[in-house]
Amino acid sequence: MPKPKQPEQTSSGISRRDFFKSSTVGAVSTALVSGVHGEGSSVEVLGPGEVGIKLNVNGKTRRLRVEPRVTLLDALRSELDVTGAKKVCDRSTCGACTVLLDGKPVYACSVLAVEAQDKQIVTVEGLGTPEKMHPVQKAFVENDAQQCGFCTPGFVVACAAFLEKHPNPDIEDLKKGLGGNLCRCGTYDGIKKAVKQVAAEGGINA
Amino acid sequence: MxxxxxxxxxxxxxxxxxxxxxxxxxxxxxxxxxxxxxxxxxxxxxxxxxxxxxLKGINVGEDGSVTIGALVTLEEVLESPDLAELCPSVVEAAAGVRSPQIQSVGTVAGDLCQRPRCWYYRNGFGLTAMKDGKSLARDGDNRYHAILGNDGAALFVNPSSLAPALIALDAKISIVGKSGSREVALADFFQTPSSDQEKEYKLEAGEILTAITIPSPAGKKVATYEIREKQALDWPLTAAAVAIEMNGDQVSAAKVVLGHVAPVPWVSAEAGAALAGKQVTAESAAAAGDAAVKSAKALSKNGFKIQLARVAVKRAVLRAAGMEV
CATH class of the missing domain: 3.30.43.10 (Uridine Diphospho-n-acetylenolpyruvylglucosamine Reductase, domain 2)
Structure with missing residues (x-):
């Protein structure tokens, strides 16, 4: 479950994200000023250089500058240091990057940061805290529903969204409704037990 | 990127x-x-x-036709009472996209316009998967490739989940561009490219697919049946969609469309003809399955798909008739 925030340190004292950030500075500084209108058009065309955007992440408005090509996942992790959502396949397949966008589960790797403006973004950090866990987080702990833990943040968010729609899921609902997340350790059994426990104990709002 | x-x-x-x-x-x-x-x-x-x-919304016209906006999400398809009542085969097809994360943002037009999953295409070898003048797919790992329409250079399969069900219901799509708008039968939207200069569907640069319209499906018995390798997010190995019109207890007309077996959604006139004039029984459904794969040709590693396609057609027909599959 989410621990108090710790920076990802390497032995050199520089986190991987800091390294990636500093290595892209050259490209960023040469980017063109953005926000021109298309020729004779009333539609604003942004980029390809950085544009200023606002994201509402876990109830807080965050301002940042990103190129239009930056995904929501990269913006969360590399720009805002909200690192709960994980980058694994980066191809809309594994579910490790799952966040809620206006309450719906989405792959943050396949949403552009610039298109996530004006929407409520909730990551695993926004569901609960170590002191006050979300029912899904608590049930994951109690049912040993993680092993290496890398898929866990995405799975927790996906399970919370699933239970919102299926308060009393049967096994078929579970198989289909959690089909968008993969766990290579094979903790599916614990995850199914955790979801069933949340349902049995009154659901995600209990 | x-x-x-x-x-x-x-x-x-x-x-x-x-x-x-x-x-x-x-x-x-x-x-x-x-x-x-x-x-x-x-x-x-x-x-x-x-x-x-x-581009949003699902509307049922006075003539009973159903118009689905291009941006309607798969989740909206799954939750639409109108589609559940009028064309459940489309809903069944959307349910096959087994990822809530894709269902919540993925659109109907996006399902139709997604690019093939062929691993040679996805790794940069083009739709015809050619390297040094040889087809990587024909000589390589083609276990998921085409069993029908595979005489030419293109051996990938059309990846759309919804297209077979929509084509079985004679859906048309609306397209707008700078020079005006046009409506085309969804079946004619898809094509088998003969070279990498062609795409697998006909949408020109600058054009937008705006809506899908299904003529009144009233009275048609419909179903989609997918055969899958895994229950979670994946594309089916093969799928079949049917729309059957009855005259009394006999089939007056049947449209059978297979998915994931050819570079286009594959309309099987043979399977439709096999059902015409018959009652729907386990035997006639099986005969439709046999007819659907009569001209199928296996590549080196995908012979199993012929049997799967045969069974998918049989079960889709039985499901449409409300019989046990």
């Missing part, structure tokens, strides 16, 4: 203004962003059409 300009118009007219020959349309994004990360698509401009309200 290459860097690109970005626009998010609020009207179709606005979208047409900013779309040019070097632009791509962004809707759900689950396929497009993957393609861009692989460098398979590298546009100068990305036009996000998701803010265009004209």
């Amino acid at each position: 290459n860097s690109f300009e970005y626009a998010s118009p609020r009207t179709i007219a606005g979208a047409l203004e900013v779309l040019d020959n070097d632009s791509v349309i962004l809707a759900g994004g689950t396929d497009l962003l993957s393609l861009m990360k692989e460098g398979l698509v590298a546009p100068k401009r990305v036009v996000n059409i998701k803010e265009i309200d004209e």
Whole structure:
């Protein structure tokens, strides 16, 4: 479950994200000023250089500058240091990057940061805290529903969204409704037990 | 991913203004962003059409026709009482996209316009998967490739989940471009490319697919049946959709469309003809399955798909008739 925030340190004292950030500075500084209108058009065309955007992440408005090509996942992790959502396949397949966008589960790797403006973004950090866990987080702990833990943040968010729609899921609902997340350790059994426990104990709002 | 300009118009007219020959349309994004990360698509401009309200909503016309806006999400398809009542085969097909994360943002038009999953295509060898004058697919790992329509250079399979069900119901699509609008039968939208210069569907640069219209499906018995390798997110190994019209207890007309077996959604006139004039029974359904794969030809590693396609057709027919599969 989410621990108090710790920076990802390497032995050199520089986190991987800091390294990636500093290595892209050259490209960023040469980017063109953005926000021109298309020729004779009333539609604003942004980029390809950085544009200023606002994201509402876990109830807080965050301002940042990103190129239009930056995904929501990269913006969360590399720009805002909200690192709960994980980058694994980066191809809309594994579910490790799952966040809620206006309450719906989405792959943050396949949403552009610039298109996530004006929407409520909730990551695993926004569901609960170590002191006050979300029912899904608590049930994951109690049912040993993680092993290496890398898929866990995405799975927790996906399970919370699933239970919102299926308060009393049967096994078929579970198989289909959690089909968008993969766990290579094979903790599916614990995850199914955790979801069933949340349902049995009154659901995600209990 | 290459860097690109970005626009998010609020009207179709606005979208047409900013779309040019070097632009791509962004809707759900689950396929497009993957393609861009692989460098398979590298546009100068990305036009996000998701803010265009004209492209949203499901409407049932006075004539009983059903119009599905291009931006209707798979989740909206799954939760539509109108579609559940009038064309449950389309809902069954959407349920086959087994990822809530894709269902919540993936759109109907995006399902139709997603690019093939062929691993040679996805790794940069083009739709015809050619390397040094040889077909990587014909001589390589073709276990998921085409068993029908595979005489030419293209051996990938059409990846759409919804197309078979929509084509079985004679759906048409509306397309707008700078020079006007047109309506085409969905079946004619798809094509088998003869070279990498052609695409697998006919949407020109600067055009937008705006809506899908199903003529009144009243009275038709419909179903989709998928055969899958795993229950979680994956494309089916093969699928069949049917729309059957009855005259008394006999089939007056049947349309059978297979998915994931050919470079296009495969309309099997043979399977339809096998059912015409018959009662739907286990025997006639099986005969339709046999007819559907009569001209199928296995590649080196996908012979198993012929049997799967045969069974998918049989079970789709039985399901449409409300019989046990």
